[in-house]
Amino acid sequence: MSKEKIFKELIAEMAKDGEISSSEYEILLEKGMDLGFDTNTVDLLIKLELADSSNRSYDNGKDNELTEQDEDCEHKFKSAITRGGDVLTPDIIIVSENSVTYKKRNKYLINVDSISIPISKISSVELDSSLWGTDIIIKSVGAGEIIGKKFTKSDAKEIRRLIQEKQNR
Incomplete structure (x- = not known):
């Protein structure tokens, strides 16, 4: 599993409600830096994952990733x-x-x-x-x-x- 996929899974887990709080953003930023991503890359991955999760929840009727x-x-x-x-x-x-x-x-x-x-x-x-x-x-x-x-x-x-x-x- 690539580090980008792991990071995207982490973002998806934190953004289950469709939003990321400031404390969650700080955690994601820190974990992204640990994986070798810069701030712009972390921001871009978060935006892409949030857009993707909103499309999934719209298509499925509800966001239910783990279940x-x-x-x-x-x-x-x-x-x-x-x-x-x-x-x-x-x-x-x-x-x-x-x-x-x-x-x-x-x-x-x-x-x-x-x-x-x-x-x-x-x-x-x-x-x-x-x-x-x-x-x-x-x-x-x-x-x-x-x-x-x-x-x-x-x-x-x-x-x-x-x-x-x-x-x-």
Whole structure:
């Protein structure tokens, strides 16, 4: 993954609401400088990404980059790099109609480790929020547990809501 793509992903993550605050701009400027971009390049990349994200949200009806929904009613969530999540090995939680699956590429980038728990076996969903992101702990009866790290708080709450909704059916 090129440094420009990584930086664009960071911009997209920070501009989820269609705007970038002054503190977010300072962070982007600092990270851009770390990647070797000058101020003009950082400004240009931000403008392009904001224009691109507004086109995507207009086309899709809503801006929903981290959450994907398929015809099979599957919801996919990735850990956020802006919250300290790993770019190369992100935590991925997939909530489907009958199960919750956790996937993470291993440190050698060759295999994907995965845990799947049926919705009926889930006993609790805990959210541990901190300044650097929200950790999700999904405990089950006899099927282990899932610990997803560095998700946005909104994604973590949506995961909990989806699981509780599917349990009540």
